[in-house]
Amino acid sequence: MDESTRRAFAQWTQAQPAVSAFLHALVGSGAERDDCMQEVAMAVLESYDGYDPSRPFLPWVMGIAQRVAADSVRRRSRRPLLLQPEAADALAAAIAEVAEVERARMAHLADCIAKLEGQTREICELRYRRGLRPARIAEILGIQPNTAAKSLQRMREQLRACIEQRVAAEGGA
Secondary structure, X not given: OOHHHHHHHHHHHHHHHHHHHHHHHHHOOOHHHHXXXXXXXXXXXXXXXXXXXXXXXXXXXXXXXXXXXXXXXXHHOOOOOOOOHHHHHHHHHHHHHHHHHXXXXXXXXXXXXXXXXXXXXXXXXXXXXXXXXXXXXXXXXXXXXXXHHHHHXXXXXXXHHHHHHHXXXXXXX
16 A cells, blocks of 8 residues: 555544534435445545645545535435535534544543553553453452542543643643
């Protein structure tokens, strides 16, 4: 696989949840949305060489998704688009903005998790990397189940505060 295809796959993978939500708003859920997702993926791969990497990827792919959805509705003639073009444009812009904010928050989350220490870090690992429930975590650490649950709650609050502090330091919302 060449480097361009690798980049296209990586960016498409990150954009998929936002594109899926956007297509759901345009054509509804189910098979039509899934068909549109496949068409958008193919269009992204086929036209990625024309993508300008100095510009954000998500708005570019949302434009492709909007055209694919309109074509799908025209071909099937089952029902009109659920949103007018102006509303679809506004929704695409909003989804792109939210996706970018969430991507930044996830990067902050990784940094904040790296700062956890001691038992808090171990509890985080057991819960979110190994998928263990609080009762099993308590058993492993030799603590009461309520203590494990309360520690998880405190850890989540600590991570939330850390993320919000970093977002605020960047001037974000």
